[in-house]
Amino acid sequence: MATTTATITLTSSDLTADALSLSKTMTMTKAGGAEGLDRVKYIKEINASTAGTNVEVLASDNSQTKASKVYIANLSTTDSEYFNVHIGTSSTQEIGRLYAGDWMLVPWTQSDANADILLAPSVATAMAYEVILFREV
Amino acid sequence: MATTAKIALASDVGEASLSLSRTSTLTKAGGKTDVDSTSGLARKKLTAVTLVDLITTTGYTADVANKVYISNAGTSDSEYFVISTGDIAGTPEEIGRLYGGDWMFFPWGVDDDINITPSVATEMIVDYMVIHG
Numbered sequence: 717m718a719t720t721t722a723t724i725t726l727t728s729s730d731l732t733a734d735a736l737s738l739s740k741t742m743t744m745t746k747a748g749g750a751e752g753l754d755r756v757k758y759i760k761e762i763n764a765s766t767a768g769t770n771v772e773v774l775a776s777d778n779s780q781t782k783a784s785k786v787y788i789a790n791l792s793t794t795d796s797e798y799f800n801v802h803i804g805t806s807s808t809q810e811i812g813r814l815y816a817g818d819w820m821l822v823p824w825t826q827s828d829a830n831a832d833i834l835l836a837p838s839v840a841t842a843m844a845y846e847v848i849l850f851r852e853v
Numbered sequence: 854m855a856t857t858a859k860i861a862l863a864s865d866v867g868e869a870s871l872s873l874s875r876t877s878t879l880t881k882a883g884g885k886t887d888v889d890s891t892s893g894l895a896r897k898k899l900t901a902v903t904l905v906d907l908i909t910t911t912g913y914t915a916d917v918a919n920k921v922y923i924s925n926a927g928t929s930d931s932e933y934f935v936i937s938t939g940d941i942a943g944t945p946e947e948i949g950r951l952y953g954g955d956w957m958f959f960p961w962g963v964d965d966d967i968n969i970t971p972s973v974a975t976e977m978i979v980d981y982m983v984i985h986g
Contacts, residue, residue, distance in 0.1 A: 718864070718866040719863075719865055720862070720863070720864035721862070721863050721864075722860060722956075723859075723860065724858065724958055725857075725858070725859040725861075726856070726859075726922065727856070727859075728856035729855075730856075730887070731984070732891060736891075738894065738922075742954050742955045745930065747952070748930055748931045749931075756864060756867050758871075783950065784949075787873075789875055795880070795884050798882075801960065809938055809939055809945075809964070809965065810938075810962045811948070812959060812960030812962040812963075812964075813882065813916065813917070813918060813960050813962055815880070815883070815960075817877045817878070818918075818960060819858070819875050819877055819958075820958060820960060821956075821957060821958055822948055822959050823936070823948065823951055825935070825947050825948070831947070848873075
């Protein structure tokens with residue numbers, strides 16, 4: 717059985733008066749069970765589309781009863797450059813801005829055909845991103 | 854002196870094993886100034902299968918570099934939270950299902966509230982935190 721784990725470690729010495737140290741590991745499993753996710757898709761791409769225009773990076777397969785996780789990283793090294801992450805197709809819902817060097821990991825239900833993952837670059841010059849989709853069949 | 858978020862991913866799903874580690878320093882939008890504010894780590898116990906606000910936009914600046922951490926503190930394989938964003942009076946867009954032990958970490962543009970719906974009416978516990986500048 718395939719095993720995929722993801723560990724987050726959040727640390728800070730000065731965000732609060734007391735140091736912050738949080739670590740949590742999850743094992744990515746199929747919906748409602750202990751069996752591991754068994755498919756992976758890796759994308760590394762350079763986006764050079766129009767600033768502010770959404771580009772589809774993952775298309776929903778409308779499989780809301782299944783589990784999947786999405787990792788996205790902005791590989792730019794220019795502090796001011798970001799991807800504005802959206803979910804949806806016709807009525808996109810903004811999630812947030814992923815600035816240079818930032819990463820995100822979220823579950824993705826693909827709740828309907830209108831649940832694509834989209835990235836809108838902040839600039840029209842080339843910006844690289846990395847996406848990994850873990851899912852179940 | 855900084856706030857960092859590190860992810861370590863390991864998987865043997867593919868033909869070749871995957872091992873990835875990435876650390877980001879959490880800064881204010883567009884620069885190198887460290888984030889300086891947080892909601893603190895909070896916990897809610899939910900006992901109804903009802904869509905409710907988990908994090909509202911009040912008090913947060915839009916279109917900057919906010920980050921949100923959410924974790925299902927439970928251990929049940931079958932119990933999950935549906936995490937969505939949008940106005941709960943309308944039809945929020947579902948992001949995904951957070952099963953027992955799962956966590957998520959993502960940028961938040963403060964375009965809309967972050968919402969949560971438990972899958973069962975027995976007590977479910979969620980931990981969450983906003984880090985912002």
